[in-house]
Structure formats: C-alpha cells, structure tokens
Amino acid sequence: GVTRHYKFDVRLQNVTRLCKTRSIPTVNGQFPGPKIITREGDRLIVHVINHLNRNITFHWHGVRQLQSQWADGPAYVTQCPIQGGQSYIYNFTVTGQRGTLVWHAHLSWLRVHLYGPLIILPKKGVAYPFPQPYKEVPIMFGEWFNSDPEAVIQQALQTGGGPNISDAYTINGLPGLLYNCSAKDTFKLNVKPSRTYLLRLINVALNTELFFSIANHSLTVVETDATYVKPISTNTLLISPGQTINVLLSTYQTTPNSSFLMAASPYTTTAGTFDNTTVAGILKYTAKILPAIKPTLPPFNDTTTATNFNTRLRSLASPSYPARVPMKIDRRFFFTVGLGTSPCPKNATCQGPNGTKFAASVNNVSFVSPSIAMLEAHYYRFLKGVFTANFPGVPLIPFNYTGTPPNNTFVNHGTKVVKLRFNTSVELVMQDTSIQGAESHPLHLHGHNFFVVGQGFGNFNPNTDPARFNLIDPNERNTVSVPSGGWVAIRWLADNPGVWLMHCHLDIHLSWGLSMAWVVEDGALFNQKLPPPPLDLPKC
Numbered sequence: 001g002v003t004r005h006y007k008f009d010v011r012l013q014n015v016t017r018l019c020k021t022r023s024i025p026t027v028n029g030q031f032p033g034p035k036i037i038t039r040e041g042d043r044l045i046v047h048v049i050n051h052l053n054r055n056i057t058f059h060w061h062g063v064r065q066l067q068s069q070w071a072d073g074p075a076y077v078t079q080c081p082i083q084g085g086q087s088y089i090y091n092f093t094v095t096g097q098r099g100t101l102v103w104h105a106h107l108s109w110l111r112v113h114l115y116g117p118l119i120i121l122p123k124k125g126v127a128y129p130f131p132q133p134y135k136e137v138p139i140m141f142g143e144w145f146n147s148d149p150e151a152v153i154q155q156a157l158q159t160g161g162g163p164n165i166s167d168a169y170t171i172n173g174l175p176g177l178l179y180n181c182s183a184k185d186t187f188k189l190n191v192k193p194s195r196t197y198l199l200r201l202i203n204v205a206l207n208t209e210l211f212f213s214i215a216n217h218s219l220t221v222v223e224t225d226a227t228y229v230k231p232i233s234t235n236t237l238l239i240s241p242g243q244t245i246n247v248l249l250s251t252y253q254t255t256p257n258s259s260f261l262m263a264a265s266p267y268t269t270t271a272g273t274f275d276n277t278t279v280a281g282i283l284k285y286t287a288k289i290l291p292a293i294k295p296t297l298p299p300f301n302d303t304t305t306a307t308n309f310n311t312r313l314r315s316l317a318s319p320s321y322p323a324r325v326p327m328k329i330d331r332r333f334f335f336t337v338g339l340g341t342s343p344c345p346k347n348a349t350c351q352g353p354n355g356t357k358f359a360a361s362v363n364n365v366s367f368v369s370p371s372i373a374m375l376e377a378h379y380y381r382f383l384k385g386v387f388t389a390n391f392p393g394v395p396l397i398p399f400n401y402t403g404t405p406p407n408n409t410f411v412n413h414g415t416k417v418v419k420l421r422f423n424t425s426v427e428l429v430m431q432d433t434s435i436q437g438a439e440s441h442p443l444h445l446h447g448h449n450f451f452v453v454g455q456g457f458g459n460f461n462p463n464t465d466p467a468r469f470n471l472i473d474p475n476e477r478n479t480v481s482v483p484s485g486g487w488v489a490i491r492w493l494a495d496n497p498g499v500w501l502m503h504c505h506l507d508i509h510l511s512w513g514l515s516m517a518w519v520v521e522d523g524a525l526f527n528q529k530l531p532p533p534p535l536d537l538p539k540c
C-alpha cells in the first residue's frame, strides 16, 4: 500500500446556520470536516495540530487499529487529550476492511462540529460486489445547536437533568429548506437520468437515530458499517449514530418534471423532549426550479419500521467475503444497558427524576473517565487508581421487565473493565432497561466488528432465544442498536490486544456513563502484542 498524509489544523471558524453566526471548532476551517479517502492496505498519517485553547482527540470510527491501538483516539482510554497548542500524529494502516466509516472528535460533545467521512476503497483492481456506480456521494447526518453544545452538556451534568435539544438536523452540515432561514443552506444532489449512484450514508448526529427516505426512489442497501450485506431494497431506512450505510440509488430513465426531497427525521420512543424536526436535501435532475416531491417518513415512534429494517440485514457471506461468525464460544456475558439515577450531590439541586441525578450504566456500573489513559496504565502496568478488572459479567441487580417500571435504576460509579485472553470468542447479550419510557441504545465497540446474531423484545430468555440465533449470515457491524424494550445478542473474536471502549453512541448517554471497556491481553506472537506507544503520544 501507499502512505497518505493529511493535516488537521484545528481552529475556530465563524459558521452561520439558522440565521445565527457562531464560532465553532473546525478542521482546516471546514464544516463539516475534510473527507479522508484511502484504500484498503494503505497507511494514513493524520497530523493534528490543536490551535484551540481546549483539549481534543480524534477517533477513526470503525477502523480496527490492528497494531496501531495508540491511534484509536477516545480521550483517557487510548490516549491523553491533545492539549491546546500541541500536536499528535495518528499513524495507522487500514487492514482487512473497506467501505464507509467516519472520523470524529472523541472528547465531551466536540464531535457535534468535528467530523468527516472516512472512505476506504477496495484494493486496486478489486471491484465492488455490486454494479460499479456512476458516482459516489457521502451524505452525513448531523445536529446543529444554536447554543454552545459544550455549555449544554456541562449544564446537564451539573443539574443532573436532561440537556437542551438540538435546533436542527443537518445533511452535510446543512439544515435545509424545511427550517426557517435555511433555504439557501440546503444540500443539493444533481443527478443524471439512467445512472446508479452510491450514497455513503453516515449518522454522526449526537443523540438521535434517524429515518431516511428519498421521495419516489427506492434504495438498495449494499453495505453497513463497512461490511457488505445481501442487497435489500427499501423506501425508508434507519441509521443510528455511529452507523454507516451504503445504498445504491437508480435514477429515472428520463428527466422527470419534478425534483425530489431526501429527508431524515428522528426515531425515538423516549418520554422526554427531543428535536422533532426534519432535515431535507434536494435530488435534482435539471438546473430548472421544479416542484419538489416530499417523501413520507414514519412517525417518530415507529418501532415496527425500525425493527423491520434492522432485522432484514444479512452479511453478504460470499466465498470472497465470508462471515467469520465465532461458532465455539469461550465466554458469555449478559449486560443490561440503560438509564439510571444517582443521588444528588450535597448542596446541589438536581433536575433528574425525583430530585436525583441522571446517570446511565452497563450492568449497573456507570463509567467514570480516568484522568490518565487506560491503555498507558495497561501497557506500563500501573493499574492502581486508574481502573480495575472487576466489571460484572451480569447485572448487579437482576433485571426483569415484568416488574413495575422504572426498575433497576441503581448505579455504582467506577472505571471497571473485563479482561479477555487473546483470541477469546465472546457472546454478549445486551438487554435494554427502561426508565421514563424506553429508549434504544446504539452500542459501539472499538477495535472490533461483531455479528448481530439475534434480537428480540421483552426479557431475553437464555433457554429459548439462542436456538433462534442466525449463525450463518448475521449482519456484521461496529454499532448496533439495543432495541427499546428489548435485547440484542452479538458475537465477536477478541483478536486485537489493547483497551477497547464500548459505549452508547448517543452522546448524552455516554456523558451519563453508558460505557465500559474490554482489555484484550497480548497473544504469544510478535504481531499479537500491543506495540509500544509512539513518542509523541500526548501527556496528561
């Protein structure tokens, strides 16, 4: 492979949306950030220079980081942040994967502004397992706040209550014509008739799963999270924060007398407030201004549509792209994921349920970010005071949906990990708990892909549900939604030594502690060992 160099100058830039100008952190003055494009097998060198007066880190979401664990990026997990005025070189080779991924900041809520597409083309001379598209177009969904998102999350953490919600969703940074004052800030896709386009959909919104549809056009899903799937055709799809979906779009055979809106709106079953608005872009066949046809999007709480879409996805599982589902399982885990509450600190007034503070947890443990990087503590073996290897394999308080909700809201705060021997095959069932209405949780695992072998509603039944697992062609992903009021089962092989965060990709839940980490120990061979840290690794 070749080596590709990118320079990320992180600095403030004035950006105007919804008629308000705000100074936001950007990469090279661009919002959204620059597109990184590479090929499978190539090395990426991203030189980050932080000109802000605050800490940042970057994460290459979905990149496995085999032998480059120090480049993964979550703050205080694989690295200390890059402080203002400092720099760090992310240096990694993309091995064994190709498709659409995303890069984003991985500290507090900074990813609201700092993100961009990360596109990995197949090796030279290797074709897609679907017709070669005429053009490829990244379509990123984001969120825009009129207020400063850092102030929004700080306020939520201090009061223990819910955060202010975003003011708009965006497509490639643009809210679009359905918002006031935004007609000129509308994403436009100019197409020719009788062609096939590959849309690389990326949801990097902070807190919202989204439905997406294009009026009068059906979409053929060919890839999820940079893994090929058996093509399925759909009018509406669901994409969760942290997920990417490639779709083929076939245009009309002759130029139609209208243009078409592409639009995204929220999917949520929360009882709390959320941004219930719609972002739209335009699909145009001619330069003429033509009436636009709107797509019909499902109602925000349409769990049937959400579930039907997710359960149709299957790995391509072809001879060239086999589904390597672990068959013999070494370790099984059951995790509850959901919201909880913790006591209000003395001398504070909390706005969470019954005067408590909102928290979120995995197995009743709410993740506390350490103040030095866990991967360094692991590598240099100075674990004391950084993390403990006693993350519970089952919930601290048994969970049962048949109780009166909200139930099992107890949380214990700590920085706990599960240690895994190199090459352990894992089966993990994640059960959603509910408080004040259930919500689904898009769980993202760093450093690995996993197979979604089963999902269902209500309590997971260990006696009957595993018999229905799909071990032939399950969808392979790096982010899966634990369904609202249900469970999901995943299988993966822990073949990447290091410290790997697993967390809800809704930033509010991550801020509340819906996160844990796995430590994968070294294997015996040279290329199964965690390499030493790069010399420029930031210090805390």
Ligand code: C2O
Pocket: 059, 061, 074, 104, 106, 242, 444, 446, 501, 503, 505
């Ligand atoms: Cu896309 Cu830990 O993140």
